[in-house]
Amino acid sequence: MAGKTKRRGHGEGTITKRPDGRWMAQAVIGHDPATGKLKRITRYFRTYTEAADWLAEVRTEKRTGQFVEPSKVTVAGWLTRWLEVYVKPKVKPASYANYADVARKHIIPALGSIPLQSLRTNTIQEFYNQKYENGRLDGKGGLSPRIIHLIHQVLNGALKQAVREHLIHHNPAEYTTRPSLKYREMSPLTAEEVARYLEAAKQDRLYAAFLVELTTGLRRGELLALTWDCVDMTNGTLTVKRTLARVRLVDEGKSELRFSEPKTESGKRTIPLLPQVVQELKRHKARQNEEKLFFGQEYRDHNLVFATPMGTPIEPRNFHRKHTEILRKAGLRHVRLHDLRHTFATILLQEGENPENLRDLLGHSRTSTTLDLYCHSTMEGKKKAVERLKTVLFLLQ
Known part of the structure; x- marks a missing residue:
């Protein structure tokens, strides 16, 4: 059966058994706007059932509008674009400078190389925890709850926009927890x-x-x-x-x-x-x-x-x-x-x-x-x- 292709319904993709015993599934995800040719994504599985299940999942996501096209963009790449395109024109220069600083000094060094679509909630949670425990740039302890919340504000905002643009399924920062904010006591004069x-x-x-x-x-x-x-x-x-x-x-x-x-x-x-x-x-x-x-x-x-x-x-x-x-x-x-x-x-x-x-x-x-x-x-x-x-x-x- 090696090399045998099992075609499914029109537009549903194909499943092929490879010489090494694995099953290769290809799903049609649309047309290339530049060439007009079909765009496909390919995945490899141990069994035919796994391959068929994956194709079915892709079809369902396409039908419900939840399909996210695979992308190689990294967290750093998306953050940079988000700051430039969505934040800079909207906020005051001082706010933009604060957001850019947070991204450059804290988020990108820790998470920047991760593919955006591979970023997970537990990774972000561990990142926040580490920053709170020992996140100061001078190595003298952790960041304050206020700074942790600012970091979250930046990362969460960028990921929300990524969801809107169908770069990712969901926002992995949404369900993280941050340390409670301690509001500074105000001291009015008598x-x-x-x-x-x-x-x-x-x-x-x-x-x-x-x-x-x-x-x-x-x-x-x-x-x-x-x-x-x-x-x-x-x-x-x-x-x-x-x-x-x-x-x-x-x-x-x-x-x-x-x-x-x-x-x-x-x-x-x-x-x-x-x-x-x-x-x-x-x-x-x-x-x-x-x-x-x-x-x-x-x-x-x-x-x-x-x-x-x-x-x-x-x-x-x-x-x-x-x-x-x-x-x-x-x-x-x-x-x-x-x-x-x-x-x-x-x-x-x-x-x-x-x-x-x-x-x-x-x-x-x-x-x-x-x-x-x-x-x-x-x-x-x-x-x-x-x-x-x-x-x-x-x-x-």
């Missing part, structure tokens, strides 16, 4: 600490910036991107239209300060200003005009509310250093600059502000985000809550 902070900040030329931060809850990038045309001194409002960040340019191997629009439409918002803040902004603008006169033609006017003495955008890291210096001068505990935004939100919530109003002030898309991030208890708040029991439990005593 009312007394805010007073000390602002008193120390008065000595800085950017005092108005820290005052605006504490009374509007702007993100750092939003504050540093604010221009004078977005500040209405007459009506006492400011409007957020863009943000400033230092962005790594992956293709060019450098970084630069870039202005961009907020990530969401809710990030574009108008915020009322307290009269005291408006007055301080007027004083700040007057001092800025003096700087313009002093530097003359050397002044680089970007119309920024908060700029360097030469008018150029403030490096975000330098602004954070100023914040740290103010904390030191005020003798306060260390809190992040972002905790000033948290302070703004916490004070308003403690004063009974409507969460929907706070959501809009902070530029969140959903009220649930606002409550999840900022609605937490303080000892002072818990004491006040317990005190309210007096009016009910001891009213008749």
Whole structure:
């Protein structure tokens, strides 16, 4: 029977017994668009039954639209294409740089050479486990849960797209597990600490910036991107239209300060200003005009509310250093600059502000985000809550 070919129905493929005793099955999977010739895939089996079962499986997958044409593309090849074609045009440069870094530093070295269609869930799970236990590039322990989740976000996104393009049957990353995220405890300043902070900040030329931060809850990038045309001194409002960040340019191997629009439409918002803040902004603008006169033609006017003495955008890291210096001068505990935004939100919530109003002030898309991030208890708040029991439990005593 060696060399005997058993033809099946039209388009169902063929099964041939080879001289070495194995059975060769060939399935027709379509036509080559370039030549018009039939495209076939070939597999070898020990028995005729195995070969017939495989052909039947291919037919079923073709009929149900689940057939995936064999491909030699690797994980590295697909990741590179996915980042360039699907991610780069859609996200901000900073996000693209983060995704590309994760792929280049972590995913590709470990999984890049594996054929995409051979990648399995257990391989990915072992990869995540190894990264968590000993994944730091400097060899000093494991990566944080946050980085593991970022790695998964990148790999999972690429594999989802591969499923959509029928490169793979299913997403092998879908059923993996990652370490639980440990959210960083936010540390709002108390009312007394805010007073000390602002008193120390008065000595800085950017005092108005820290005052605006504490009374509007702007993100750092939003504050540093604010221009004078977005500040209405007459009506006492400011409007957020863009943000400033230092962005790594992956293709060019450098970084630069870039202005961009907020990530969401809710990030574009108008915020009322307290009269005291408006007055301080007027004083700040007057001092800025003096700087313009002093530097003359050397002044680089970007119309920024908060700029360097030469008018150029403030490096975000330098602004954070100023914040740290103010904390030191005020003798306060260390809190992040972002905790000033948290302070703004916490004070308003403690004063009974409507969460929907706070959501809009902070530029969140959903009220649930606002409550999840900022609605937490303080000892002072818990004491006040317990005190309210007096009016009910001891009213008749």
